[in-house]
Amino acid sequence: MSKVNYLVRSILNFPSPKKCPYCNSQKVKSVDRKYVVTTLNECVNCELLFRHPTDSVSFNAKFYQKAYKQSDSITTDLPSKEQLESWKSNNFKDSIKDYSDKIDILTWLTNGPSKILDYGANWGYTSFQLKTAGFNVQSYEISQPRAEFGKELGLQILTDEKNITPGIDLFFSAHVIEHLPDIKQMFLLAQKLLTADGYFVAYCPNGSNAFKQANPFVFHKFWGQVHPNFLSGEFYSKAFKDVPYLIGSNASPAEAIKNWDKKSQTVLDLTGDELFVIAKIKNQRF
Template structure:
């Protein structure tokens, strides 16, 4: 029987396969999941466990692409509760803008994709799908590129417009006009990642590039053998990558590659020389070393989940 405010996924949301196995299942309204929700969402309302009663937090893994996904996923009513009430909607308003590390990453990424596209910056049309508070858009705009953002949250849309960032709707995307589409920590939240990627694929120019960056959930099956729901977000045992209600999909490189192939995208190999040509900020020592090693790490360590794709043009 369907449960109000939840929908059951009948197939893998990344590749469409019906072949899956259950890795974990526990009720939402009982420990350890209820305790996790209380500790993670400080603004959780009294109505939360009435809405979650009788629902199982279930994680399945696709036996074809290996994506791990939440089976019962929240409807729009519950998502609005989650993102506008239980999570502070202004969380992160200034965090990214103040964080020098994010700015540096965006600078490097922009230099890289402008070089890869081999076009003058003012001719490049970029889209940030899931733009949040628009910091990525502002950095890319600073390079002279034309920038648009996509977002569901009304306060974030209004904020972007106040910064002079163009806002596109879902139906505006598939017109083949974007040279670069960024999705940064977005796909783990989507109810229909494959359908979303199909839409974004239609938004690319024939030589366009699409970035997918997600947390790497390769270690989740091992952690679920002895799950520690009390582990804090950035600790070794953290299960945040499958956070109930929020991280509906946990990707690994194989799952991302399979999803991309389904919609006609192929990975782009980035020459190491181009990585190094795009590096900025060479001091002090610790960030400098991290900065210098990351391109090598991404090239030789295939477990990362940062990818650039381009359309397979037939």
């Protein structure tokens, strides 16, 4: 969608109530602004940062079929046969979608490859790497064209959440949650699918106060048209207040992550531009 169309849509939807899409509270404060009518707001109750005007579930489902585009030549662009074979031959090593560091953490969490859901699998580059690492992978993607392309990687990418099989050890998403119109439904789905000792793991752009102070220019750039939500350590600490969690960023050393006892509520360095959360959410009340 062009910036002009986005601006027009924002203007038309501007009169809509300014309320938190997570907890529905109308106690919010504006913390940033773009294009005059588009604001980034913080919920006083749950501390979620969200864009106003917000998007509906139906608009989101339509938008991510074909309209969603990124300019990095891999996230949303389906590769040529030659490019795909090149990436497959070295397991996406040194590409911008090289997830070997994340897979190392996932393997450590469960003491070896386990049952995992790649939620928001796009056209399959993450699922392919997980499968190569020995994980028993299920994949889900809202965009049917990109899910269909997953067959080129030997993957069956589901497009209906009802077809996901429960009993997973890891509910994993990378740069998905910031796009969703209903975060709580994602948490509830993960809770339903995970085993008692399973982990919810999510990576996304960092909206934490520590990152905002460290890099205000990038903080301002991160939220907007395709990122209606801006997740933060402060939000996750409240959302997962009853269960063990580890919250950090890509400024957190790997050894600090692996020192987590998997029982406590721990927050690491939040000055990096990519936020992550690992939480045992089975007993959390949403």
